[in-house]
Amino acid sequence: MTRPRRISLPEHTVEIVSDAGEGAQKAAIAFAQLCAKAGNGLWTVEIIPSEIRPPPHTTGSASGNRIRLAERSQVTNAGNLANVVLAFNEMALLSRLQAESLADDVLVLIDDQWATHENENYRVSYRDVVEQFRARGSTILEIPLQRETLRHVEDAQQGKNMFAVGLLCALYSKDVLVLQEVIRKIFKGKSKQVVDLAVKLAGAGYEYGLANLEQCFEINAVPTDVPKVAMNGNTALALGAIAAGFELCSMYPITPATSASHALSDLFEDFGGFVHQAEDEIAAIGVALGASYAGKTALTITSGPGMALKAEFQGLAVMTETPLVIVDVQRGGPSTGLPTKIEQSDLLHALYGAPGDAPKVVLAPSTIEECYYILSVARKIAEEFRMLVIVLSDANLATGQQLFDRPNVFATPPRSQLDLSPVPTNALPYAWDPTTGLSERLIPGQPGGMGVTTSLNHDRDGKACYDAERNKRGHAMRSRKLAALQQTLQRPRVHGAPEGELLLVGWGSTRGAIEEAVDMARGAGHSVSSVHLQFLSPLPPGLKDIFTKFRRVITVELNYSDDPQAPLITEENRRYGQLAWVLRAATLLDIDCFANVPGRPYMPVEILDEAKRILATMDTKSPAQRLTAVEGVS
Amino acid sequence: MSAIAKESLLEVCAADTHTLEDYDAERPRWCKGCGDHGVLAALQRVLRKNNVEPENAVAVSGIGCSSRLPHYLNTYGFHGIHGRALPIATGVRLSRPELPVIAIMGDGDCFSIGGNHWLHAIRYNINAVVLVLDNEVYALTKMQASPTTPDGWKTNTTPRGTYLHPLNPLSAVMGMTNVSFLAQTATWLPAHLDETIEKAWDHHGLSFVRILQRCPVFMPTAFGEGGVHFPVVFLEHEDGIPIHPSLLNRGPAQPHDHRNINEAQRVAVTVDPAPMGLLYQNPEVPAYEEIRWQRKAKPDYETFLQRLDAAMDNYTVS
Structure with missing residues (x-):
């Protein structure tokens, strides 16, 4: 048997998609853990349908994960167009094309059962989609996923995913024994029969890969002595809430925030705390506020629609100066919007959503690692300043996984005691x-x-x-x-040179993509820098000074702004991205925005392209045209 | 306990006994003739009788005339927002179960804007005294119909008369799983009010008390001119709320077993004559905060750190 040829790479991005319920998510989790164990840096993004069991074999049913893995341990974002996609059917594959997520030359691994399926519609659509990909320059590897799995189980639905992850293990030259160990851990609690079968199928997928793949990839990890953890942002928030000394989390179920409360519910009672699931969003903040008033600073975790319902209580917290922490894991809005997808559209609501003048602190973690530490900061500010602190996370941080240095839990200070002295x-x-x-x-x-x-x-x-x-x-x-x-507060650090042509300003989970775009741009000789804001209220000092050292300043945000070229849009009526709106008001500078709502994280290349586009338009204008104060105000 | 020890203890207690004035804060700003005055006095009496340290009680309220009560009671108090007294009270109980909590609401506050919290609080059965001061109208906002406004009454939002039959809060409470205490009284029956609040204080669990009281400004003729022509029946049981003989001028007594949920549900649906006294009590229903506190660990600092370290192990990859 000839082994596949190995190609060494610094990094790769792979997507795994199936119908909801077919287990691509579990396969992806296993693969991500396998890579993490090997020491690869990684960032994962969940691909989640909005329903539990949408109609199968449709683009709306696609469920899975995107995994970016690299030699370096520090991966800060979900990466660019995917290099490999493993799809259980052609509609799941098509959905990733529609999400503008795949490179033209993407390597497609797809279950070939549809080519000869008894349902003619499937046969036709399979042929069409595969042809569409071939025409784009993709390489198609048709895999007998169903057939091979059926050699080991009666119902292929219960095992294709494990065969698939075994295949990926071979494709990325990973150790199948480590994979099988990871699978045993993931399936902990299931019957021995189920676990053994999963392990066997992964082994079969691996052997199939070695025997049939012509080439495979190798992404070696750079060795490190620092212990690393891999988790998603909601788990990081949950562990961070415990480390911060909170004793009560009061919540109501809402996507994509709820998994933070799941993680907390699993652990909190062992640490002397508890999660209270309230009857509604209003009661959830009310209980947290009551607990805080009684001396135990509490938190509530929600998403946009829940923030709206909590607005009156926010005003109460401000008026009574009761310390309180709200975590808003943002999703697409308005209204029910895109419940499982990312947006950064709650900034203005967080700042101004409560009735009356209600000054409050607004923070935004920019990495999953920061999700762990930010609740300690939030709690300290809430208590020392007797203020409401809102932490704006988002669906990207919530469900993505990142590798980061293991926190030193022994540095966690003891939980503060109630001072009831007269x-x-x-x-x-x-x-x-x-x-x-x-x-x-x-x-x-x-x-x-x-x-x-x-x-x-x-x-x-x-x-x-x-x-x-x-x-x-x-x-x-x-x-x-x-x-x-x-x-x-400290003046924010500028990534790149402290002065130049173009400055990108971001907040929240876009940090990694923005800074990677800046590095690419600078590598190509462009004068681009970036600054990232963790404090949105109050804004840190020195912003105007930083901004005026650049000819153009634009915010990069995942929220809506009017396209200046769109019908009816004028200088007077154009609506800007939310941070741009805030910064224009705060600095009286003509700050523009790259603000859009794709329902997924920005890719570094998209930001790079936008930066280049802006630089190109600037070159056609007079060099003397510096960033100016908004007209009419000086 | 030895007689000497008991005597010396009584001496200490006597020295620490509070007066009614100890529970007085600022002078109430309610209208003359408002029943809220009577409820405040009854609460102060129950606090004194139980010798509660003023710093240890927490009075939580929503918005409305009656919700001003915490301003006038010298304990800790939280005058919150409309309809939300119960979530706040739940938060206090969950985090500090050693503090007795009294929640004070009006009819619109509890039954309308706070309806969801009302029903769920009964289900949680937190250990708290919950008083609804029901004057059958929104008074602070100047006479709008509330859920309990009588049939056909004219208010500023129903100038041609109300459209719906009034809500019966008693039957709603008796329909909730985990109900553990329900009583009804009225401010024009001060002795009965005192006894009812005492009974509510002594109950372990959520003691829900509906207090009928007329608004002298906007609904002066409600409840049969403030009780004068209001048909009531007093629920009688040796462990129920005592019925002073003078009360029998207001209406007859009727035997009632408040431990029997079916009987309580049957009485709860009757509105004419209005049942007065203890409709239902079941001290066996566990209080939510106690369930939660029993199940949580109390790790010391070292154990806490070790557990956090172990939790981190689950996510450690290299």
């Missing part, structure tokens, strides 16, 4: 420092601190009042805390 009977519940607005809160159980905490306007003594002077003071003190926090 206070003088005239102690003020809002003893605002006139400069910073900061005050110590009183906690039920503290002798002497009795009094009402009210949603009405109130003064230092906490009592309701309606006059202008005390209303203005309350507003000023709540707002001043943001300024006090802003003074403690």
Whole structure:
């Protein structure tokens, strides 16, 4: 038997898709863990239909994963067009073309059962789709996935995925024994019969690959001594909530946030906490607020529609200065929108969604690793500033997996104890420092601190009042805390040169793709840099100074903006991306945006292309045309 | 306990006994003749009787006239937002089960905007006293129909009379799984009100009390001129709410076994005459916060770190 020829590569992106329920996700998880164990850096993206069992053999039923794996341990984003796709049927394959996810020369591995299927419609559509791919320059490997699997099981639905992952193991020259160990771990808790069969099918897929593949890939890992973990952002949030010392998470099920609560539910009681599943989104934040008021800072985890329902309670948290943390795992909107797909469209809602003037802190993790650490930061700010802190994650971080340095859990500080020491009977519940607005809160159980905490306007003594002077003071003190926090923030670091032609500004999960695009652009001699914001409220210091060192500044965001070339769109009525909107208001600079809603992460090449396009238009204009202040304001 | 020890303990307790004034905060701003005054006084009496340290009780309310009560009660208080007293109360109980909690709501607050929380709170059965001060109208917003506004009554949103029969909160409560305590009383029966709130305080679980009270400004003729012509029947049981003989001028007594859920459900659907007293009690229903606290571990710092380390092992790949 001749072994396949090996081709060494620095990185590759592979997608695995099946009908929902056929197990491509499980195959992908096994493959990702196999690569992670080998030390490959990786980033995975889930491909999830919006229904549990959509009609099979349709593009809407495609379910699976994209895996980007590399020699280097640090992979910061989902990568560019995929190099390999393994599809269980041609409609799943077609869906990835429609998602603009595949390279023209993608290597397609597809189950060949449809070529000779008894259903003529399947035969025809299989031929058409395969031809379409051939015409684009793809290499097609027709694999007898169904037939080979049936040699080992009666129902191929229950095993094709394991055969497929064995095949991928051969395609990427990985160790099949490690794969089988990974599979045993994934199937832990299933019967021995099921586990043995899965292991056997993976072995069969591997042997089939060795015997039939003409070539295979090898992506060696760069050895590292630092222990690594691989997890998705929602798991990182869950572990981070425990490490941050939270004792209560109150939530209501909503995609794509819920898996964070699943992960937390699995563990939390062993750590002295619990997840409370409330009757609705409003109650979820209400319970968290009640717990925080009682002295145990709590969090609630939700997504966009839930944020809308929580808006009134957000105002209450702000008005009563009750520390509270909300995690919003953003998805496509408005309304039910794209429940399983990424968007960064809740920024303005997070900033301004609560009624009245409701200053609050808004943070956004930009990597899965940051999802782990951000809740400690959020909790500290919430408690020290008596503020509402909103953490904006998104569907990309939530369901993607990334390899990162294992956190040192022994550096986790002990959970803070309730201080119930007596206070003088005239102690003020809002003893605002006139400069910073900061005050110590009183906690039920503290002798002497009795009094009402009210949603009405109130003064230092906490009592309701309606006059202008005390209303203005309350507003000023709540707002001043943001300024006090802003003074403690560092000026953001510029990726690339600190001055030049074009600056890209991002927030949240787009960081890896933006910085990779910047590196590619700079490598090609273009003057492009980027800056990434983790604090959206308050904004960090120095932004205007950084921006004015570039001729053009554009935000890169996964939310909607009007195309300036579209019908009826003018300078006057054009709607910008949400961060652009915020930065234009904050700096009075003419900041543009590359803001779009593809329902998937940006690929670095897309950002690179946009940067090049902008640079090209700039060259045609006068070099003196620098980034200018918005017209009419100086 | 030895007699001496008991005596000295009583001495200590006597020194620590609170007065009603200890539970007084600012002067109430309710209208003259409003039943809210009576509920506040009854609450203060039950706190004094149980010698509750003012710093250890938490009164949570929503929005409306009655929801101002925490402003006037010298305990910790949280005057929240419309309809949401119960989630906040649940949060307090879940995180600090050592603190007694009283939730105060109005009829619109609890039965309308807070309806979902109302039903689910009964199901959770948190250990709290839950009082609904039902004047059958939205008063603070100036007379709009509430779910319990009587048939055909004219309000600012129903100027030609209401369209629907009023909601019967008692039958709704008795329809919920895990209901553990339901009583009804009225502010024009102060002794009965006191006894009812005491009974609610002593119950382990969610004690739901509907308190009928007229709004002297917007609904002065409700409840038969504030109880004068309002037909009631007092539910009688040796473990129920005591019926002072003077109450029998207001209506007859009727034997009722509040431990029998079918009997309670039958009584709950009757509205004329209105049943007064303890409709249902089952002290065996576990309280949600206690279920949750029993199941969670209390690891020390070292154990906590070891467990976090072990959790991290599950995700460690190299």
